[in-house]
Amino acid sequence: MLCARFLSEQYMPELPEVETTIGFLNKRIINRRIKDVWTDSAKIIKKPADFKIFKREIKNKKIERIWRKGKNIIFNLSEGKILLIHQKLTGHLLVGYWILDNGYWKPKSRGFLGEKVNTYIHLLFTLDNGLMLGLSDLRKFAKVLLVSKDEFENLKDLRELGPEPLDKTFSFEKFKERFENKKAAKGEPRQRRGKIKQVLMDQTVIAGIGNIYSDEILWEAKIHPLENVKMLDNGKLRKIYKAMQKILKKGIELRGESFSDYRMPNGEKGGFDKYRKVYRRKGEKCSRCGALIEKIKTGGRSAHFCPLCQKL
DNA sequence: CGATTCCCCTGATAGC
DNA sequence: TGCTATCAGGGGAATC
Numbered sequence: 001m002l003c004a005r006f007l008s009e010q011y012m013p014e015l016p017e018v019e020t021t022i023g024f025l026n027k028r029i030i031n032r033r034i035k036d037v038w039t040d041s042a043k044i045i046k047k048p049a050d051f052k053i054f055k056r057e058i059k060n061k062k063i064e065r066i067w068r069k070g071k072n073i074i075f076n077l078s079e080g081k082i083l084l085i086h087q088k089l090t091g092h093l094l095v096g097y098w099i100l101d102n103g104y105w106k107p108k109s110r111g112f113l114g115e116k117v118n119t120y121i122h123l124l125f126t127l128d129n130g131l132m133l134g135l136s137d138l139r140k141f142a143k144v145l146l147v148s149k150d151e152f153e154n155l156k157d158l159r160e161l162g163p164e165p166l167d168k169t170f171s172f173e174k175f176k177e178r179f180e181n182k183k184a185a186k187g188e189p190r191q192r193r194g195k196i197k198q199v200l201m202d203q204t205v206i207a208g209i210g211n212i213y214s215d216e217i218l219w220e221a222k223i224h225p226l227e228n229v230k231m232l233d234n235g236k237l238r239k240i241y242k243a244m245q246k247i248l249k250k251g252i253e254l255r256g257e258s259f260s261d262y263r264m265p266n267g268e269k270g271g272f273d274k275y276r277k278v279y280r281r282k283g284e285k286c287s288r289c290g291a292l293i294e295k296i297k298t299g300g301r302s303a304h305f306c307p308l309c310q311k312l
Numbered sequence: 313c314g315a316t317t318c319c320c321c322t323g324a325t326a327g328c
Numbered sequence: 329t330g331c332t333a334t335c336a337g338g339g340g341a342a343t344c
Contacts, residue, residue, distance in 0.1 A: 012337075043320090071338085088338050090322090139321045141338070157340080193314085203339080210338070300317080301337070 013087045015165070015208030016251025016272065018068050021093055025066045025073075025133075028095045033062045033128040034077075040103065041122035044137065047145040054146055057081065058125075070161045070207030074152075082152045084145040085135065090120075091142035094134045098124070105134060162206045165244055166252075175241045178205050179229050196232065196240070197225035198299045209244070213251065215279045215304045217243045224312040225296070225303040250275055278304040 013021070037058055042051040061077035068074060073093070075083040085093070098105035098121070105121045123135040123144060135142060147155070162178065163170050179192050179199070192199060199205055200214040209217070218225050220243035223236060232240070254272045277287055281304060282295040291308035 086338085088320095089336085137321095138323075139337080141320065143339090201338090299315095
């Protein structure tokens with residue numbers, strides 16, 4: 001059984017976690033052929049809706065390329081097929097060897113870090129060398145699609161995804177443009193509205209930032225999460241831009257966060273925890289000024305910040 | 313068109 | 329102790 005703490009924590013793979021995951025998958029399962037697929041929760045497969053068809057179409061396909069777009073993990077398969085997995089809240093991809101035991105997957109031999117049975121593996125691929133790729137997902141919110149190249153290019157949410165925050169071409173000028181209204185009226189440069197926290201998390205503005213990293217970025221930039229983006233001058237925007245790059249790079253360098261049940265595909269935890277300054281630290285002292293971290297709710301999500309460092 | 317609310321799901325927690 | 333109600337949370341859909 002997974003230890004209780006593992007299960008109790010929320011897990012939110014954002015850009016650094018997804019980046020870590022694809023790096024790992026590229027080392028372990030590239031050029032492997034999918035020989036079989038199992039599920040006990042066909043609902044997470046959105047396309048094709050019929051699992052029998054999904055199974056037939058993915059069988060014997062070779063995994064040729066693994067990359068990501070925002071938080072979406074994309075597997076380019078042979079014969080032009082594309083497998084897309086969005087882990088949402090509690091999904092994570094694991095690579096290893098398991099045996100089906102009473103409906104649950106039990107790791108063969110030692111397995112992962114004290115884990116005996118993973119009751120949350122809901123989708124599992126067996127590869128041509130016997131290695132397995134499992135999608136573990138406590139909440140079953142994950143989304144899986146198997147599509148053709150054409151279908152892939154026409155997926156609405158992927159088409160509307162904003163730029164990659166760490167792309168070399170994503171300059172400060174480009175970042176600034178993301179805060180301007182798409183269709184600026186003749187004359188006045190109308191700006192995007194809303195609170196900075198929600199705008200940063202809007203995948204159509206910038207791809208890959210979620211609840212954890214948006215809190216951390218705003219703490220780093222000393223900007224209040226509820227600050228309206230209209231109020232952000234050049235200086236503040238630059239601070240956010242710099243903080244975004246720093247925090248996301250740190251996340252990748254440390255291979256993702258680790259306080260929740262996020263694990264790399266080999267079951268190890270990431271190391272971002274030491275750098276987590278505000279997220280889920282309500283009531284703790286701000287490491288910069290000593291004030292107590294506060295937690296508020298905005299747009300249906302929690303936001304953590306230091307009331308002294310991040311003034312409205 | 314934009315902003316808000318609901319919903320998917322399951323485990324933890326608070327309240328009785 | 330044990331039951332029930334509530335909550336979290338990415339993102340898509342429905343609704344205001």
